[in-house]
Amino acid sequence: MAYVAKRCYTLGHGQLVSVISNRDELVKEGKTLGRAKFFLNNFKEEYFEITDFILACEGVLGSTEPFSPSLASGLTKSGYAELSDSEKGELNISNGSISSVTWLLERERGNVQFRKFLGTLDVTER
Template sequence: MAPCDQGVTLEGKEHHSYVLKRFFNIGNGAEKVSVSENQKYLYLEAERLCLLQEAVQGFYQLVDDQISSDKRASIADFDVTDFQIACEVVLGDGKPSRASNVTDEQYIEAAPAKLVWIMEPERKHTITKWSGTLNHPVHVSLLGQTASAIAHYFWLHTKGEMVLADMQSTEGISSTTKRLTNFLFDPMTYTTAMEDLNTSGLGDFGQKGVATFFDMHRCGAVCEMLALGNIEPEAGEDQGDEAEEADKEDNKGTLFCGGDNDHEYAMESAPGTPTAAT
């Protein structure tokens, strides 16, 4: 995995800090998330991150192909956080970590479900929001217009099947370019599938979320430079009935960061998802 943007040298070896995340609330109340529910939704979070990584790579490939070097400064730098799925291993007569909030009985009864976390490099705590839940503001800044263009490209990358929302980033040093960049993390997606909410993960408002993006997105200078075209639903596409309001508006779920030094965390890739970025 790529190191976090800050590290120290310890006995000749680099030491890096990471955060471990699990779901704390998925809409049923605080700490009412089963082991299997946490595993299911963390794997979907991993799928979202992998898809966003692919889209951002494609976006900057398009930038390289279409934008001359003298105009490259007109587009800001974004990247996607590196991550791994960590599986908490309870050894011998040990117990699940306190941070997991899982009892011995719950851990045993949950089998074959695993106690999993998403592990990411620890970065700065200052977060910038570029879009939210059912909210896609128009930006005038270089960073904001680039973020909006990435969201536009994401729609094209998924062939009109998914919208990117809840875009947020924090600054860090890229492990590849060694330059200051803006790392996207914890994305939300909305799908066009006429299925239950949360098809692509918690916070998926389906057709309502997609329609909101169409209504609110406005192409800025970066979209125009890349000739991304107009954002439109497919002809004749039914945007569907509105989802329930209020209590479901923030149903992306709450991720809890935790972990301790008394437990091992084995790395794995989620079944059915691309291998996590390394």
């Protein structure tokens, strides 16, 4: 097996690197490569499935009534009305705008056990 040698000549300062700094930097890189190999090997041993999803907006087109978010959104009609325009994230269309709440819809997987590696940010009290 062939190898390629690596040595640090500068660390971004334009000055030559001391023998000690070279060793320390290469040890750090070796640790990083070792960790990367460990995680990649363990990642390959797991079975991963990325779920199908759709981004959807809850809203009303062409209504003269103020937008009333669903109960599931966690927003009240008055609470939504008090949001600034930038917080509402209204969709602009050719004949006006649509007030909306954005949802991520994931395909239902039935009665399957799984580990989820991605989630929404924690909600903090306001």
